[in-house]
Every structure is written in structure tokens, then in C-alpha cells.
Amino acid sequence: MLFQLIQSTLPGKEKPGFDNLYFFVKKKQGVQTERRVIVVVGGTKIVVRGGKLVAVGICIPVEVISSLQNPNSLTVEIPNSDPIHQIRPMVAAKMEKSAADLPASPGLSSVLKSLKLKTKQQELLIRVSVLFLVYVLAFITRLFSILRYESMIHEFDPYFNYRVTQFLTQNGFYEFWNWFDYESWYPLGRIVGGTLYPGLMVTAAFIFWTLRFLRFAVHIREVCVLTAPFFAANTTIVAYFFGKELWDSGAGLVAAVLIAICPGYISRSVAGSYDNEGVAIFALLLTFYLFVKAVNTGSLAWALASAFGYFYMVSAWGGYVFIINLIPLYVLVLLITGRYSMRLYVAYNCMYVLGMLLAMQIRFVGFQHVQSGEHMAAMGVFFLIQFLPSHQYSRPTISRFYVVIIKAILTSSYLVQVFNFLDWVKYLLDDPKKFHTFLRFTVTSAVGLGAVALGVGTASGYISPWTGRFYSLLDPTYAKDHIPIIASVSEHQPTAWSSFMFDFHILLFLFPAGLYFCFKRLSDATIFIVMYGLTSMYFAGVMVRLILVATPAVCLISAIAVSATVKNLTQLVRSKSKPAPAGSSKGASNTKASSKGSLEQSMPFGRNGAIALLLGALYLLSRYVIHCTWVTSEAYSSPSIVLAARGAHGQRVIFDDYREAYFWLRQNTPPEAKVMSWWDYGYQITAMGNRTVIVDNNTWNNTHIATVGRAMSSYEDEAYEIIKSLDVDYVLVVFGGVTGYSSDDINKFLWMVRIGGGVFPVIKEPDYLVNGEYRVDKGGAPKMLNCLMYKLCYYRFGELTTEYGKPPGYDRARGVEIGNKDIKLEHLEEAFTTSNWIVRIYKVKPPNNRW
Amino acid sequence: MGKSATTSDVHALFHSLRSAYAATANHLKIIDLYIVFAIVTAVIQVAYMAIVGSFPFNSFLSGVLSCVGTAVLAVSLRIQVNKDNKEFKDLPPERAFADFVLCNLVLHLVIMNFLG
Numbered sequence: 001m002l003f004q005l006i007q008s009t010l011p012g013k014e015k016p017g018f019d020n021l022y023f024f025v026k027k028k029q030g031v032q033t034e035r036r037v038i039v040v041v042g043g044t045k046i047v048v049r050g051g052k053l054v055a056v057g058i059c060i061p062v063e064v065i066s067s068l069q070n071p072n073s074l075t076v077e078i079p080n081s082d083p084i085h086q087i088r089p090m091v092a093a094k095m096e097k098s099a100a101d102l103p104a105s106p107g108l109s110s111v112l113k114s115l116k117l118k119t120k121q122q123e124l125l126i127r128v129s130v131l132f133l134v135y136v137l138a139f140i141t142r143l144f145s146i147l148r149y150e151s152m153i154h155e156f157d158p159y160f161n162y163r164v165t166q167f168l169t170q171n172g173f174y175e176f177w178n179w180f181d182y183e184s185w186y187p188l189g190r191i192v193g194g195t196l197y198p199g200l201m202v203t204a205a206f207i208f209w210t211l212r213f214l215r216f217a218v219h220i221r222e223v224c225v226l227t228a229p230f231f232a233a234n235t236t237i238v239a240y241f242f243g244k245e246l247w248d249s250g251a252g253l254v255a256a257v258l259i260a261i262c263p264g265y266i267s268r269s270v271a272g273s274y275d276n277e278g279v280a281i282f283a284l285l286l287t288f289y290l291f292v293k294a295v296n297t298g299s300l301a302w303a304l305a306s307a308f309g310y311f312y313m314v315s316a317w318g319g320y321v322f323i324i325n326l327i328p329l330y331v332l333v334l335l336i337t338g339r340y341s342m343r344l345y346v347a348y349n350c351m352y353v354l355g356m357l358l359a360m361q362i363r364f365v366g367f368q369h370v371q372s373g374e375h376m377a378a379m380g381v382f383f384l385i386q387f388l389p390s391h392q393y394s395r396p397t398i399s400r401f402y403v404v405i406i407k408a409i410l411t412s413s414y415l416v417q418v419f420n421f422l423d424w425v426k427y428l429l430d431d432p433k434k435f436h437t438f439l440r441f442t443v444t445s446a447v448g449l450g451a452v453a454l455g456v457g458t459a460s461g462y463i464s465p466w467t468g469r470f471y472s473l474l475d476p477t478y479a480k481d482h483i484p485i486i487a488s489v490s491e492h493q494p495t496a497w498s499s500f501m502f503d504f505h506i507l508l509f510l511f512p513a514g515l516y517f518c519f520k521r522l523s524d525a526t527i528f529i530v531m532y533g534l535t536s537m538y539f540a541g542v543m544v545r546l547i548l549v550a551t552p553a554v555c556l557i558s559a560i561a562v563s564a565t566v567k568n569l570t571q572l573v574r575s576k577s578k579p580a581p582a583g584s585s586k587g588a589s590n591t592k593a594s595s596k597g598s599l600e601q602s603m604p605f606g607r608n609g610a611i612a613l614l615l616g617a618l619y620l621l622s623r624y625v626i627h628c629t630w631v632t633s634e635a636y637s638s639p640s641i642v643l644a645a646r647g648a649h650g651q652r653v654i655f656d657d658y659r660e661a662y663f664w665l666r667q668n669t670p671p672e673a674k675v676m677s678w679w680d681y682g683y684q685i686t687a688m689g690n691r692t693v694i695v696d697n698n699t700w701n702n703t704h705i706a707t708v709g710r711a712m713s714s715y716e717d718e719a720y721e722i723i724k725s726l727d728v729d730y731v732l733v734v735f736g737g738v739t740g741y742s743s744d745d746i747n748k749f750l751w752m753v754r755i756g757g758g759v760f761p762v763i764k765e766p767d768y769l770v771n772g773e774y775r776v777d778k779g780g781a782p783k784m785l786n787c788l789m790y791k792l793c794y795y796r797f798g799e800l801t802t803e804y805g806k807p808p809g810y811d812r813a814r815g816v817e818i819g820n821k822d823i824k825l826e827h828l829e830e831a832f833t834t835s836n837w838i839v840r841i842y843k844v845k846p847p848n849n850r851w
Numbered sequence: 852m853g854k855s856a857t858t859s860d861v862h863a864l865f866h867s868l869r870s871a872y873a874a875t876a877n878h879l880k881i882i883d884l885y886i887v888f889a890i891v892t893a894v895i896q897v898a899y900m901a902i903v904g905s906f907p908f909n910s911f912l913s914g915v916l917s918c919v920g921t922a923v924l925a926v927s928l929r930i931q932v933n934k935d936n937k938e939f940k941d942l943p944p945e946r947a948f949a950d951f952v953l954c955n956l957v958l959h960l961v962i963m964n965f966l967g
Contacts, residue, residue: 298938300927300950304957342938346927350954353920357961360912367908 130253131240135233138260141629142229142270144637149654151225151272154639156680156697158274159687162224164192165201165274169208169220176201177363183692184682185704186674186727194363195700199316200279203227228269228278235282236260239552242289245296246525247517247560250567255559261628264503264551267636277548280317285552287313287323288532291351292525298343303350310351311358314365321374321470322549326535327351328381330528335388339524345385352382373458373466380450476542491545500540502635503547505627506620507558511537514557517564533557566617572610641684643741643838655739658684661732661839664832665689669730676723677732678712678745678752679705685732694726702759709756710763712789713749719788720827723844731828731842735793738802738837740812747813749789750774777816785820792842795823795830800837882929886922893918913965920958924951 145154153162168176179192207230208223236256243252259265268277290306314320331348334340356369356378369375457463465471472478476494500508511533518526536550638644643655665675666689674692675685682696695705711722723731736744745752750765757763767783768774776784776794784790798809798821809818831843875883896914905911931939931947939947 298931299942300924300931300947300954304950304954307957342930342936346930349923349927353916353923354954354958354961357913357916357920357958357965360909361961361964367912370912 127249127253131237131256134236134240134253134256134260137257138233138236139229141261141632142232142266144270144633145639146225146271148637149639149642149644151222152639152641153221153224153274153687154270154272154641155275156640156683158224158272160683160697161200161274161276162221163683163687164196165204165208165224166220168201168205173202183686184696184698185701186692186694188701188704190698190700195698197276197314197316197318197364198362199283199312199314200227200274200276202315203231203279204274224274225272228273228275229271231279231282232260232265232269235265235285235552238282238285238289239555242285242292243556243559243563245289245292246529246556247521247563251556251559251563254562255556258507258559258562258624259552259555261625261632262504262507262551262555263628263631263636264547264554266628266632267503268548270632270637272639276317277319280313280319281548281552283309283313283316284319284323284549288528291327291347292528294347294351295344295524295528298341298346300346300350303347304354306347307351307354307358310355311361314355314359315362319549320359322536322539324355324369324375324378326532328378329535330531331381331385333527333531334524335385337527339527340385340388344524345388348385349382352378372464374470376454376463380454383450384447473539473542473546492543495541495544495547499544499547502631503551504554506624507554510558510561511554513565514559514561517560518557529553529556562617562621566614569610569614569617573607573614643739645739655741655836655838657834657836657838659688660834661832661841662688664834665691665730665732665841668832673729674727675730675732676708676711676726676728678708678734678748680748681732681734691730694728702755706756706759709752710760712745713753713756713763713768713787715783715786716788716791716826716828720844723827724847729844730831731792731844733789733792733840733842735797735837735840736813737793737797737811737818738800741838742813744793744813744838745789746776746793752789775816776811776814776818778819780819790820791823791825792828792840794818794820795825795840795842797837798822876934879929879933882925882932886925886929889918889922889925893922907967909965909967913962913967917958917962920962921955924954924958927951 153159164176167179171179176198177193180189181192182189184190204220204224204227207227208218208220211218211223236259239259240249240252240256243249243255245252265281268275269281287306287309290302290309294302294306310320310323313323327348331344334344359365360367360369370379454463458465466474472492504511515530515533518530533550533553533556536546536553539546540550641658643657645653645655647653662685665673665685669691671690672692674694675689676694677685679695679697679699682693682698685691685693686696695701695708699705707722707726711719711726714722734744735746736742737746750768753763753765753768757765768781768787769784770779770781774784775781776790794809794811797811797818801808802810802812807817809821810816811818825842827845828842829845830840832841834840872880893915896911896918900911900915928947928951930936931942931950932944934940
């Protein structure tokens with residue numbers, strides 16, 4: 001162990017011929033401080049009584065003699081002949097302790113001691129290794145689907161992102177930024193460059209180019225598949241720093257662990273889920289962390305960093321609206337609670353102006369920051385804080401300054417009132433207390449002016465109102481009545497309690513506990529996290545998809561609860577061992593201390609109670625880990641495009657019908673063929689089948705989708721007119737009757753009817769229902785049994801026996817025998833049906849010759 | 852109240868304001884001058900937009916926001932450099948100025964991209 005020199009003295013000569021030089025050194029070991037005086041003996045041999053002394057850096061002969069009074073101290077003597085009389089205090093002696101000299105130290109600390117580390121370095125090592133393990137854990141827990149199936153892109157939206165990334169890596173950034181895609185939304189096309197959030201694709205392309213530069217010959221698909229787990233691992237690091245900023249490094253570590261495996265986040269960031277949220281949550285947490293850091297330090301550099309974080313978030317996801325509304329709300333809350341400070345002013349101003357400018361570089365966002373109602377809160381708060389003077393300014397100067405400004409404004413508009421105003425203000429100037437009244441007046445008038453401007457802007461249509469997507473967050477019933485497309489997406493439904501439990505597990509009750517701790521120790525940072533947690537939990541209750549946004553807040557607040565509780569409990573456990581007799585050393589981990597009874601019971605819980613609670617906490621956290629891993633494995637790792645089931649003998653059966661159909665399309669149809677299907681499959685058809693589609697998942701044109709819906713729900717003749725008008729060559733439907741797959745087009749059919757009927761009143765939903773019931777068997781409505789969708793799905797199905805003991809034509813997904821088995825198609829012919837009848841493709845026949 | 856009384860009030864106000872303001876340090880006055888210049892430029896641009904219309908809206912926005920942005924950054928600099936502010940007393944003014952320069956650099960690079 002290294003000795004740290006604390007004092008060196010040159011006492012008077014006590015022995016002739018020697019200058020006695022005393023080095024008092026101190027060595028810290030655990031909680032004990034040993035003071036030793038090292039004496040180094042003359043000659044080449046160096047001896048220490050009571051221990052072996054190995055001297056480092058000492059080049060003078062000195063003599064070691066034991067001290068007189070304290071057996072632990074050794075005096076140093078230096079002979080006169082020594083040329084280097086002043087031994088510089090940096091003499092550090094490495095002392096190897098004999099076993100008898102030191103108290104025994106258990107396990108890990110002895111290992112670390114053998115590495116010759118100080119306590120601070122031990123702590124740093126533990127922290128770094130924990131973070132490293134958490135990083136690796138966050139990555140590998142998301143790899144289930146790669147292990148079970150293969151490395152492929154999941155679901156629907158990621159296929160579009162994958163196609164765009166392929167285009168970007170093949171054609172470069174300029175082509176990508178200005179890309180007009182004529183292969184989707186035929187005949188309208190889509191301005192891809194201006195209607196997407198490019199952050200994800202640019203990030204993946206950047207990683208791809210970096211790896212290629214380092215001569216790793218990876219395929220772009222691998223990069224795309226693994227982007228989300230990589231960024232999830234980065235999110236844990238950001239969560240660690242955020243927790244450290246909010247509370248302390250212990251909370252940061254717990255937050256990192258919790259967010260690494262939380263199912264709410266895993267659901268959208270498994271390997272293969274190449275979607276915006278995988279990157280956006282990282283950007284969200286990074287922006288919030290940088291902003292909180294900027295508010296805490298008041299530094300322009302951190303505010304600039306948070307503006308860049310905001311820019312990354314805007315480029316990644318449409319949910320950036322949450323940030324641009326939460327931060328002004330936070331500023332207002334700080335104002336109201338009296339915590340307004342100059343740091344907040346600096347941080348918010350820099351972040352708002354620079355962030356807004358950077359955000360407007362994204363074409364999809366455009367000028368929304370100054371024109372859209374959703375962004376007006378930020379601008380309002382920006383103007384408000386310009387009017388608020390700081391308490392730090394020298395009050396008389398700046399009060400007069402503001403008085404003149406405000407008077408100038410008022411003079412230009414209300415000439416009459418200014419005269420009364422002047423007298424009043426003159427009276428106010430002499431009395432600082434009255435100035436507060438004046439101030440309140442000016443603030444309210446500023447707010448009033450702002451509200452008037454906002455009202456005028458909204459009424460005249462210049463400031464657009466809240467779009468339907470975000471308005472339905474404030475009023476959850478809005479979408480159901482007005483916008484069926486938004487209402488039809490299953491992710492947009494309100495959340496059930498079971499979803500909360502499923503996605504959060506123990507975090508659900510740790511969240512209120514963490515709120516309690518946050519309120520106990522209020523600071524700017526904890527106020528922020530409380531606001532983030534509460535607002536995001538509200539929105540998570542409105543829409544299932546937004547549980548993802550709430551996850552980081554819930555993890556951070558729960559981490560505060562866990563960390564504070566465990567800290568208190570371990571302090572309880574440790575503190576009991578201090579008054580223990582000196583013989584039992586290292587009593588912190590000595591559970592058999594018999595001194596329990598002799599301690600003063602200052603805490604309500606005994607030590608055993610604290611240990612029991614610690615074990616209980618350990619049990620809960622381990623159950624959390626088990627739950628998260630189970631959820632990840634069972635529920636969130638399916639690629640949706642490949643289905644798996646258990647066969648009759650328990651073996652795993654894979655249905656790869658989707659890709660079979662798309663590749664059939666790719667290889668057996670002419671390259672300019674147009675495919676009509678419901679919008680769910682559009683992205684996959686363009687990405688894998690490489691054919692033009694009529695509508696796809698972007699759903700930007702409701703009328704076009706309604707046209708397709710109308711075609712699907714009409715009789716074959718009417719549908720044929722629509723099909724010919726759209727130049728369609730192939731029609732694709734998804735049918736789950738043979739396999740029992742329940743997400744097929746027959747189950748989605750009512751939404752087609754509703755969306756089509758929303759634009760074309762000729763389609764009426766009650767026509768397809770019988771007594772309000774949706775049936776496909778003999779008792780089904782006649783329009784239902786003869787519409788195009790029914791015919792295409794059940795063509796030739798009446799001859800098929802699907803289940804032993806059931807009649808032919810038994811639909812396993814609906815559980816009934818179908819009503820209309822004798823289907824004849826006049827204008828379409830069957831082109832391809834996959835091996836399990838899941839995807840069926842029909843070719844459109846040219847019109848009959850007229851004679 | 853007669854008009855003469857109010858005008859004398861205004862004069863008294865201006866005198867007291869000017870005397871109080873003259874007491875501030877020189878470097879702060881320079882920053883204040885810069886802020887005033889930026890705001891005046893922004894007002895001129897808005898007036899021009901009101902006259903000729905806002906057709907290349909991105910150009911208008913970039914012009915106004917560069918003025919407003921640099922004014923806001925200068926205000927932040929003034930706050931951080933002002934020795935009366937106790938919150939920033941251990942922030943060296945060189946660091947504050949370096950931050951100011953960096954933020955302005957980023958601001959103007961983005962403006963140049965946005966100008967069209």
C-alpha cells in the first residue's frame with residue numbers, strides 16, 4: 001500500500017552523528033487510518049521492525065529504528081554524510097503488510113487490494129464494469145428473434161425504412177433527399193424526401209459507411225436489424241448519466257439496469273424492429289439529459305448540445321412535439337414555483353432558438369415551428385421570459401429600462417392612457433415594492449397581448465390548429481368519431497391495465513415511491529423528471545403506443561426509489577456494526593455480530609429488519625428480471641412476417657407465406673405491374689416484391705385508401721370499374737381461414753367498409769352486418785357474401801377440408817363454416833396462393849372483347 | 852394632469868435612467884449596443900416583409916431568426932459576464948465568450964443553410 005506523507009519534521013539532534021528525520025505517514029485502509037512514521041536505515045539494507053519495508057525512490061542510506069512510545073511508528077534517521085538532507089516529502093514507501101499486521105479483509109476487497117487500488121478507484125472500477133455489463137445486456141436481450149428465426153426486418157413500417165436506407169446507401173444523400181417515389185401510391189407517387197423523418201435512415205447509413213470504411217463487409221440489412229439494439233444500449237448509458245444528474249450515481253446505475261430490460265422499451269427496439277422509435281427514445285432521453293444539465297449549470301455549451309439533441313430527435317420521430325411542449329411547460333412550472341433563475345433563461349433561450357432553427361432544416365417539419373398550433377406554447381414561453389427581469393440585475397437601472405420600453409409601446413397605441421400611466425409609474429419608481437405590482441401588470445399585459453395575437457392567428461387560419469394525430473391525445477374520443485384511419489390502428493387504442501403491468505411490472509408501484517423521494521428533495525432536475533413522468537404517464541394511458549415514451553421516466557423515477565431505499569437500508573445494516581468490539585473487524589459484512597442487543601435502537605427497524613427488507617428488495621428485482629426476460633422472449637420477439645405454431649406432435653411449424661408471396665410477385669410478374677392490396681401490406685410489397693402499389697402504410701391520402709376500400713367491399717362488377725380506373729394488374733389479399741391466423745383481411749374488413757364509407761356514402765356499414773353482427777356463414781348478409789373481398793378470400797375454399805371432423809369450407813379463424821361456397825370469378829383469375837393459403841394473389845383480366 | 856407635468860416627468864425619468872445606465876461597465880454597454888443593433892435589424896426586416904410579402908418564407912425566417920438568435924445569445928453572454936450575478940461568479944468570462952462564439956457559429960451556419 002502506498003503511504004501518503006502528511007508531515008515531515010527535522011527535530012533537534014538527539015543522537016550524535018545523525019540527523020533525525022521524521023516522516024509521519026498515513027495509510028488509509030478501509031475505515032481505519034494508520035499513522036506510521038517510517039524510518040529508513042542507513043546502508044544498503046533496509047529494515048523495519050514489525051513489518052517489511054520496501055522503499056521506493058529512496059536513494060539515501062537511512063536507518064530504521066523503532067519508535068519509543070508508539071509501537072506502530074518508526075522513526076527515520078538520516079546520517080550527516082548524506083548529501084540529500086532534505087528528503088522530499090514525496091518519499092513514498094510501499095509497505096507489504098504481513099498478515100499479522102493487518103486485520104483480515106474478505107473476498108473482493110482483498111482482490112482489489114491486491115491490485116493495489118484505493119477506495120475511489122475501486123468504486124470507479126465497479127461502476128464501469130456494471131455499466132459495461134448493462135450495455136452488453138441491453139444489446140443481447142433484444143436478440144431473441146435473430147436466434148429463433150433469422151436476421152430479418154420485422155413488421156410493416158420497418159420495411160419502408162429498410163427500402164429507403166437501401167436507396168440512400170446506393171444512391172447517396174442528395175438523391176435520397178430529393179427522391180420522388182413513383183412506385184407507391186400509384187398514380188400519385190410520393191415525395192419521399194419531404195415526407196419522412198430521415199434520422200433513422202441516415203444513422204443506419206452512417207454506421208454502414210463507417211463499417212465499410214473499416215473494411216467490414218457487412219450487408220445493409222444486418223446494420224438495419226441491429227441498429228435498434230445498439231441504440232438501446234446507448235440509451236442505458238444516457239440513463240446512467242441522467243440518473244447521476246438527478247440523484248446520484250447509484251440511482252444512475254439502477255436506472256441503466258432498469259431501462260436495459262424494461263419491456264415497454266424492448267417492445268419497439270428488438271433486433272429487426274427497424275423503426276423510428278428505436279433511435280428516437282435515445283434522442284429523447286439525450287435531449288432531456290442535456291437540457292437538465294444546461295439548466296443546472298447555466299452554460300451555453302450544454303444548451304447548444306441540447307439543441308443538437310433536439311435536432312436529432314426532430315429528425316428521428318414525430319413525437320418530438322412532446323419535447324417542444326414539455327420543456328416550455330417545465331419553464332412555466334419553475335416560474336410558478338419561484339425557481340426562475342438566470343440559468344434557466346440562458347438554457348431555454350439558446351435551446352429554443354437554435355433548436356427551432358435546426359429543426360426547420362428537416363423538410364417534413366418545415367415551418368411548423370412558427371405556424372402550427374402544437375408549437376405555439378414554446379414560442380409563447382420564449383416571449384414571456386424575455387419580459388421577465390432577473391433578480392440579479394441591479395434593480396433600479398433595469399426597472400427604469402423596462403419602464404421606458406413599455407411606456408414606448410403603450411404610447412404608440414394608447415395615447416390617452418399614457419398620461420395617467422406616467423403618474424402612476426413615477427410613484428412606483430420611488431418604491432421598489434410597488435414595482436412588483438407594476439411588474440405583474442406588465443407580465444399580464446404581455447401575456448394578454450400574446451393571447452390576443454394567438455387568437456387572431458388561429459382564427460385567421462395562419463396558425464394551423466392541432467392536427468388530428470395529436471388532438472386525439474387531448475381528446476381520446478375525437479379519432480373514433482372523425483378519423484377512422486387513426487382509430488383503426490391497434491396501437492392507438494387506449495391502454496388497459498394489463499398492458500401497464502405487462503410492460504412495467506414492479507416499476508408500476510416503484511413509480512409513486514420514486515415520486516415521493518423526488519418531492520422530498522426538490523430541485524430543478526427532480527421537478528423536471530416528475531413532470532416528465534406525470535405527463536408521459538397520462539399519454540401512456542391514452543394510447544398504448546405511448547407507453548414507450550413513458551418508459552424512461554418510469555425507469556428513472558423508480559431507480560430513485562430503489563437507490564434511496566437500498567441506500568438507507570444498507571446504512572442501517574452497516575451502522576449497527578460500528579459500536580461492535582474492536583476484535584470483530586470488517587463488521588459490515590459480519591452478520592453474526594452479537595452486539596445487536598447492546599446497541600441503542602435509534603432506528604425503528606432492527607438490523608434484522610433491514611436485512612429482511614434488503615432480501616425482499618433483492619427478490620422483487622430478481623422477479624422483475626425474470627418477468628422482463630420472459631416477456632421479451634414470448635411476446636415481443638416475433639417478426640410478424642414469419643409465423644410460428646406448434647404442430648400436432650409439438651414440433652415447431654413455420655409459416656413463411658408472406659415472403660413466399662412477395663417473392664413470387666417479384667419473379668413472376670412484369671416489372672411495371674401494379675398491385676392493389678389493403679394499406680397494411682404496401683411497404684412490404686414495395687420492399688420485397690419490388691412492385692408498384694396503390695396504397696401503403698404512409699396513409700397520407702385518405703381518399704385513395706377509401707377508393708381501395710370501396711373496391712374491396714363492392715360487388716365484383718363495380719369493383720372491376722374501380723380496378724380498371726387505377727390500372728391495377730394484381731390484387732393481393734391475406735386470408736387466415738386455413739391456418740387460423742386471425743390478423744387477416746376478413747377480420748379487417750369492417751375497417752375497410754368504414755373508411756370507404758367515410759368518403760363514399762354508397763358503402764354503408766349496416767349492409768354487411770346481420771343484426772349488428774358480423775358473420776360470414778350462411779346467416780351472413782348477402783352483400784357480405786358476395787363482395788369482392790369475400791370472393792377473393794374464399795375462392796375454392798369450399799372444397800377444402802381444414803380440420804378433421806369439420807365440413808369442407810370450415811373457416812378456422814372465425815370458427816364457422818362459410819356461407820357462400822360456390823364462388824365464380826368473372827373479371828379476376830387466381831394467380832397464386834401460398835402453401836398455407838395465407839396470401840392469395842389474383843390477376844386482373846382484361847375487359848371482354850366487344851362485338 | 853397637465854401635459855407640462857407629464858413631460859417634466861418624462862425628462863426626469865430619462866435623466867435618472869441615463870445616469871443609472873452610465874454607471875454600468877463599458878463591456879456591458881458594448882454588448883447592450885450589439886443587442887440593440889440586432890433587434891433593430893430584426894424590426895427592419897419585419898417591416899420590409901410587411902411591405903413586400905413573405906414569399907421565400909425560409910429566407911425571411913432565417914433573417915429574422917438570425918437577428919433574434921444573436922440578440923438572445925448576447926443577452927445570455929451579458930448575464931454570464933455581469934459581475935453582479937452571483938450565480939455565475941465562478942464562470943470565467945473567457946469561457947462565457949467562447950460559448951457565445953461557438954453558439955453564434957452554429958447559428959450562422961444553420962442560417963446559411965436555411966437561407967436558400
